[in-house]
Amino acid sequence: xxxxxxxxxxxxxxxxxxxxxxxxxxxxxxxxxxxxxxxxxxxxxxxxxxxxxxxxxxxxxxxxxxxxxxxxxxxxxxxxxxxxxxxxxxxxxxxxxxxxxxxxxxxxxxxxx
Amino acid sequence: xxxxxxxxxxxxxxxxxxxxxxxxxxxxxxxxxxxxxxxxxxxxxxxxxxxxxxxxxxxxxxxxxxxxxxxxxxxxxxxxxxxxxxxxxxxxxxxxxxxxxxxxxxxxxxxxxx
Numbered sequence: 001x002x003x004x005x006x007x008x009x010x011x012x013x014x015x016x017x018x019x020x021x022x023x024x025x026x027x028x029x030x031x032x033x034x035x036x037x038x039x040x041x042x043x044x045x046x047x048x049x050x051x052x053x054x055x056x057x058x059x060x061x062x063x064x065x066x067x068x069x070x071x072x073x074x075x076x077x078x079x080x081x082x083x084x085x086x087x088x089x090x091x092x093x094x095x096x097x098x099x100x101x102x103x104x105x106x107x108x109x110x111x112x113x
Numbered sequence: 114x115x116x117x118x119x120x121x122x123x124x125x126x127x128x129x130x131x132x133x134x135x136x137x138x139x140x141x142x143x144x145x146x147x148x149x150x151x152x153x154x155x156x157x158x159x160x161x162x163x164x165x166x167x168x169x170x171x172x173x174x175x176x177x178x179x180x181x182x183x184x185x186x187x188x189x190x191x192x193x194x195x196x197x198x199x200x201x202x203x204x205x206x207x208x209x210x211x212x213x214x215x216x217x218x219x220x221x222x223x224x225x226x227x
Binding site for chain 1 (some may be wrong): 155162215
C-alpha cells in the first residue's frame with residue numbers, strides 16, 4: 001500500500017452534473033498529480049499541485065479544476081460532465097514538485113450516464 | 114504526436130521463467146522513466162525508475178534497461194511468479210516539461226502460467 005487514499009471509490013453521475021473527487025497524499029509528500037485512465041488505456045495527466053498551487057497541466061479543458069489544501073490533500077472538480085468523462089481517476093503523490101517517484105492511490109471510478 | 118508505446122500488448126510466461134517487457138519511446142527530450150504494475154481494480158504500483166544518465170538499474174527481482182540510442186526501455190522480471198500477473202506500463206517524463214506529467218504507454222498484460 002502506498003498510503004495514498006482516494007474517495008469515493010465509485011461514483012455515478014448524470015451528464016451535465018458536477019463532481020468532486022478527493023485525495024490524501026502519502027505522509028511526507030507535498031505534491032499531488034491527477035490522472036484520468038480510460039478503460040484499456042494508460043493514465044493521462046490532468047494537472048499537478050505543489051504547495052497549494054497548480055504546477056503543471058495536461059491537455060484537459062478548464063472544466064477540470066483542482067485544489068490543494070495546507071495538509072497537501074487535494075480535490076479534483078469536474079463541471080458539466082460529459083459521457084466521455086467516464087473513467088478511473090487516479091491521484092499520485094510525490095515530493096518536491098518535480099513529479100518524480102509518483103505513488104498512486106487506488107482511484108475513483110466515475111461513470112457518467 | 115510523440116508517445117510511449119509497447120512492442121507486445123500481451124505476454125504469457127511460465128512460472129519461474131524470466132519475463133522481459135519492452136517499451137519504445139519517441140521523445141528524445143525525456144530524462145526520467147518509470148515502470149508501473151497495475152492489477153485489476155487497483156491503481157498503478159511503482160516498480161522501478163531510471164534516469165537518462167543511467168543505462169541499467171536493478172531492484173528486487175527486477176531490472177530496467179535504458180537504451181537511449183534506439184529509444185528503448187525494458188523491464189526484466191526474474192523468476193516470474195503468479196503474483197506478477199498484471200498490466201505493466203512504462204512512463205516517461207520530459208525534461209523541462211510540465212511538472213508531474215508522466216506520459217504513459219498503453220500497457221502490456223503479463224500472464225503467468227503456473
